[in-house]
Amino acid sequence: MEAKGEGENVTSKKALKKQQKEAEKAAKKAQYKKQDSKENEQSVADEKDISEGCYGTLPLIQSQERIERKIYPLQELTPTLADQKVWVRARLQTSRSKGKQCFFVLRQQKWTVQALVVNKESIIDVEGYVRTVSKKVWIVSSASPRLPLLVEDASRPEGTDDALATVSQETRLDNRVIDLRTTANQAIFRLEAGVCKLFRQFLDGKGFGKAFLAQSPQLYKQMCISADFEKVYTVGGVFRAEDSNTHRHLTEFVGVDMEMCFNYHYHEVLDVLDQLFVAIFKGLRDRYCEEIETVNRQYPAEPFKFLEPSLRLEYKEGIAMLREAGIEMADDEDLSTPNEKLLGRLVKAKYDTDFYILDKFPLAVRPFYTMPDPSDNKWSNSYDFFMRGEEIMSGAQRIHDAVFLAERAKVHGIDVKTIEGYIDAFKYGAPPHAGGGIGLERVTMLYLGLHNIRKTSLFPRDPKRLTP
Amino acid sequence: MEAKGEGENVTSKKALKKQQKEAEKAAKKAQYKKQDSKENEQSVADEKDISEGCYGTLPLIQSQERIERKIYPLQELTPTLADQKVWVRARLQTSRSKGKQCFFVLRQQKWTVQALVVNKESIIDVEGYVRTVSKKVWIVSSASPRLPLLVEDASRPEGTDDALATVSQETRLDNRVIDLRTTANQAIFRLEAGVCKLFRQFLDGKGFGKAFLAQSPQLYKQMCISADFEKVYTVGGVFRAEDSNTHRHLTEFVGVDMEMCFNYHYHEVLDVLDQLFVAIFKGLRDRYCEEIETVNRQYPAEPFKFLEPSLRLEYKEGIAMLREAGIEMADDEDLSTPNEKLLGRLVKAKYDTDFYILDKFPLAVRPFYTMPDPSDNKWSNSYDFFMRGEEIMSGAQRIHDAVFLAERAKVHGIDVKTIEGYIDAFKYGAPPHAGGGIGLERVTMLYLGLHNIRKTSLFPRDPKRLTP
Numbered sequence: 001m002e003a004k005g006e007g008e009n010v011t012s013k014k015a016l017k018k019q020q021k022e023a024e025k026a027a028k029k030a031q032y033k034k035q036d037s038k039e040n041e042q043s044v045a046d047e048k049d050i051s052e053g054c055y056g057t058l059p060l061i062q063s064q065e066r067i068e069r070k071i072y073p074l075q076e077l078t079p080t081l082a083d084q085k086v087w088v089r090a091r092l093q094t095s096r097s098k099g100k101q102c103f104f105v106l107r108q109q110k111w112t113v114q115a116l117v118v119n120k121e122s123i124i125d126v127e128g129y130v131r132t133v134s135k136k137v138w139i140v141s142s143a144s145p146r147l148p149l150l151v152e153d154a155s156r157p158e159g160t161d162d163a164l165a166t167v168s169q170e171t172r173l174d175n176r177v178i179d180l181r182t183t184a185n186q187a188i189f190r191l192e193a194g195v196c197k198l199f200r201q202f203l204d205g206k207g208f209g210k211a212f213l214a215q216s217p218q219l220y221k222q223m224c225i226s227a228d229f230e231k232v233y234t235v236g237g238v239f240r241a242e243d244s245n246t247h248r249h250l251t252e253f254v255g256v257d258m259e260m261c262f263n264y265h266y267h268e269v270l271d272v273l274d275q276l277f278v279a280i281f282k283g284l285r286d287r288y289c290e291e292i293e294t295v296n297r298q299y300p301a302e303p304f305k306f307l308e309p310s311l312r313l314e315y316k317e318g319i320a321m322l323r324e325a326g327i328e329m330a331d332d333e334d335l336s337t338p339n340e341k342l343l344g345r346l347v348k349a350k351y352d353t354d355f356y357i358l359d360k361f362p363l364a365v366r367p368f369y370t371m372p373d374p375s376d377n378k379w380s381n382s383y384d385f386f387m388r389g390e391e392i393m394s395g396a397q398r399i400h401d402a403v404f405l406a407e408r409a410k411v412h413g414i415d416v417k418t419i420e421g422y423i424d425a426f427k428y429g430a431p432p433h434a435g436g437g438i439g440l441e442r443v444t445m446l447y448l449g450l451h452n453i454r455k456t457s458l459f460p461r462d463p464k465r466l467t468p
Numbered sequence: 469m470e471a472k473g474e475g476e477n478v479t480s481k482k483a484l485k486k487q488q489k490e491a492e493k494a495a496k497k498a499q500y501k502k503q504d505s506k507e508n509e510q511s512v513a514d515e516k517d518i519s520e521g522c523y524g525t526l527p528l529i530q531s532q533e534r535i536e537r538k539i540y541p542l543q544e545l546t547p548t549l550a551d552q553k554v555w556v557r558a559r560l561q562t563s564r565s566k567g568k569q570c571f572f573v574l575r576q577q578k579w580t581v582q583a584l585v586v587n588k589e590s591i592i593d594v595e596g597y598v599r600t601v602s603k604k605v606w607i608v609s610s611a612s613p614r615l616p617l618l619v620e621d622a623s624r625p626e627g628t629d630d631a632l633a634t635v636s637q638e639t640r641l642d643n644r645v646i647d648l649r650t651t652a653n654q655a656i657f658r659l660e661a662g663v664c665k666l667f668r669q670f671l672d673g674k675g676f677g678k679a680f681l682a683q684s685p686q687l688y689k690q691m692c693i694s695a696d697f698e699k700v701y702t703v704g705g706v707f708r709a710e711d712s713n714t715h716r717h718l719t720e721f722v723g724v725d726m727e728m729c730f731n732y733h734y735h736e737v738l739d740v741l742d743q744l745f746v747a748i749f750k751g752l753r754d755r756y757c758e759e760i761e762t763v764n765r766q767y768p769a770e771p772f773k774f775l776e777p778s779l780r781l782e783y784k785e786g787i788a789m790l791r792e793a794g795i796e797m798a799d800d801e802d803l804s805t806p807n808e809k810l811l812g813r814l815v816k817a818k819y820d821t822d823f824y825i826l827d828k829f830p831l832a833v834r835p836f837y838t839m840p841d842p843s844d845n846k847w848s849n850s851y852d853f854f855m856r857g858e859e860i861m862s863g864a865q866r867i868h869d870a871v872f873l874a875e876r877a878k879v880h881g882i883d884v885k886t887i888e889g890y891i892d893a894f895k896y897g898a899p900p901h902a903g904g905g906i907g908l909e910r911v912t913m914l915y916l917g918l919h920n921i922r923k924t925s926l927f928p929r930d931p932k933r934l935t936p
Binding site: 060061062063064065066067069071089091108109121122123140141142143144147175176177178179180181185186189190192193196197204209210211212213220223224226227228229230235236237254263264265266267268371372373374375381397400401404420421422424425427428429430431432440441457458459467468 | 528529530531532533534535537539557559576577589590591608609610611612615643644645646647648649653654657658660661664665672677678679680681688691692694695696697698703704705722731732733734735736839840841842843849865868869872888889890892893895896897898899900908909925926927935936
């Protein structure tokens with residue numbers, strides 16, 4: 001590497017020279033090691049190293065000197081840069097030799113570039129001319145030569161050639177840091193952040209304030225309402241101590257919750273929630289199409305369909321549809337998971353939507369704080385939202401009268417003493433209010449048509465998994 | 469209440485009539501109760517009720533019928549609405565009688581309006597003509613006649629007339645839902661949401677992605693870096709099991725954390741953090757001035773001063789300033805709380821700023837994953853940020869090499885087995901990275917010059933408080 005011709009982006013020649021010398025020393029050392037070891041799968045069988053001094057391992061970057069060198073993101077390597085000398089830093093996805101020449105594929109988040117003999121997943125600095133063979137390569141961070149999984153294998157589309165290696169869900173989660181490097185995973189978590197951004201953006205525009213709650217959102221967001229915040233939302237970790245080992249439950253998930261007061265009827269809130277989901281679905285469709293495509297390349301799925309305004313059915317109507325399809329169930333019976341999915345298919349066939357709202361659930365199947373229907377207390381002012389036939393939100397008008405609330409808690413066998421702080425919050429005047437909450441991972445999973453919630457949680461936790 | 473003249477905003481006359489009848493029935497019942505009970509402090513000594521039929525308690529709003537009536541927010545009651553009939557729903561802050569007439573003050577979040585005989589803190593619906601005496605009043609949600617604290621007392625500026633009632637911090641927190649209704653508290657939590665919004669806005673603009681972590685942020689946000697997310701931030705509940713009973717510690721707080729990879733020197737990250745804080749301070753000053761004024765009316769404080777770019781000192785320089793002021797301390801000794809505050813005063817006197825950065829802390833006082841200084845491992849690539857002389861952020865370049873990390877963990881007496889998942893994350897190539905995190909409540913407290921972190925936590929938790 002010569003200091004001349006480095007271009008105007010390099011300010012510290014001294015620093016570069018020093019770095020170069022250290023790197024060359026390290027390169028020789030690394031080469032020695034390589035010849036000595038059979039472990040390195042990529043070791044090349046050649047007699048004389050014609051690239052000596054042009055590659056090697058950089059010393060650990062401990063912030064020795066600040067170098068003002070432009071490092072190009074892979075997506076900027078377009079024909080406009082032709083014949084310009086550039087540096088890139090990327091992960092080595094794979095390499096192959098062809099005669100005396102060796103090529104490698106570099107990866108940076110969602111982008112890959114066709115670009116020596118380095119462990120896969122190592123991070124390398126490459127200097128070269130755009131569209132010509134690269135000149136110099138330095139390892140910034142070396143990966144172990146034996147990887148528990150290959151990003152290439154983990155990136156293979158589902159249901160392709162059985163002869164090719166695939167990576168099981170368990171191996172992925174055991175080695176989540178490598179698994180998360182696939183382009184599909186990079187896209188999934190960008191889209192998940194998008195769900196949250198669109199949620200906030202819509203509610204911010206409606207005059208909501210954000211409540212910061214370390215405690216579980218349900219009761220405390222209602223207390224915020226009694227404290228006159230009027231419209232609140234909260235995003236935070238929620239913990240669930242139930243032993244459910246399903247494709248859609250986690251013991252830790254991100255709760256995205258809202259609560260707002262209304263004037264006369266909880267449908268004022270239901271309208272806002274309806275608009276909120278339409279805004280999220282439109283935002284994802286319009287602003288995250290690249291991410292959706294990237295995910296679909298690995299996990300093919302039907303595009304998500306929704307109506308505007310959303311389809312709303314009463315619980316009774318849902319039950320009637322199920323009965324028509326031959327299901328026997330009582331009026332005030334809860335929806336079982338198979339019936340929930342069947343209803344989703346019936347709704348899709350009849351209304352062509354993957355999203356709908358079921359209103360006025362039986363009171364008996366809802367929590368104690370749910371407001372009964374004023375005309376018939378067999379029913380309640382409560383609703384569930386569904387995506388691709390699975391429940392993604394439960395909500396309701398809550399009881400805002402302390403005496404009535406305590407009465408309902410007793411009916412449910414709850415010791416009123418244990419929830420005193422909560423009931424007290426309604427003693428000093430609370431406005432009528434309603435709300436609901438979603439699990440961020442579940443909404444992302446169902447929007448993308450993925451089949452396991454572990455795919456949309458960075459570091460999933462379930463009754464059987466505590467690490468990494 | 470007559471249905472005629474209700475204006476074009478009312479669509480359901482039937483609903484109104486029904487509601488009116490129920491309300492009148494309830495009103496009579498309520499009046500009967502009132503005459504019967506001595507508990508009601510506001511009961512008026514008059515013989516004949518000239519307002520009969522114009523006030524009372526509404527039945528519990530159970531979403532009986534949906535009424536499309538415009539309810540005016542208090543801040544919209546301006547002279548342009550003169551002589552127009554309007555409905556408002558608000559909390560009764562206080563009421564007083566003057567001869568045969570009775571006035572009351574209504575409150576809605578940050579606004580109050582001058583407007584019978586209802587329990588304070590009840591929520592009422594009022595119909596009237598703007599700037600004339602209101603006509604009809606219905607209680608939407610009745611508060612207990614005996615309140616544990618009065619919002620009026622809780623709103624009194626600090627350090628005023630000793631003869632007037634004040635409310636202790638303990639009483640406030642025991643009855644947090646009422647305490648949070650003060651205009652100062654409404655403003656504090658709006659500003660707190662602002663800190664978070666500005667944090668996200670700045671980092672979103674710099675290409676950061678949001679990581680959703682139920683787990684503690686420090687280790688997992690680094691794992692996100694090793695998983696190629698490059699720049700991540702996370703906002704979530706953090707739990708702290710230390711027995712510290714101070715004005716600035718909580719056992720549950722909101723952690724706002726960022727982490728990013730860099731090319732050659734951790735000062736690339738320090739520059740981003742510097743700009744981030746300047747963006748937050750400017751955003752608060754420019755967009756939240758109304759909230760700051762509202763808080764200052766109750767809690768007077770000097771305006772927060774900062775420089776652009778921020779003042780940066782090396783730890784050594786800070787120690788030198790303290791020694792000059794007569795403090796004896798060793799080179800690699802940590803800053804005690806009194807010395808930290810003294811240094812803040814010295815910095816303010818010399819540089820006229822309430823915000824500064826102290827860089828290059830002694831390695832011995834930092835966590836095991838801190839990168840040592842490459843030229844002298846007595847020091848480290850780590851920094852603290854201070855506001856009004858109190859630490860609000862600790863950050864550093866982290867060790868990104870698995871072998872070196874395990875070595876440093878051992879030096880700190882940490883069993884490497886217990887952090888295997890964390891160390892493994894660096895085995896497969898991780899880029900150099902640095903970051904930091906703030907406690908949202910502490911930053912808000914110090915920005916506003918408040919003296920207790922419980923003032924900036926909605927439902928504070930400390931070793932002595934678990935409810936409400």
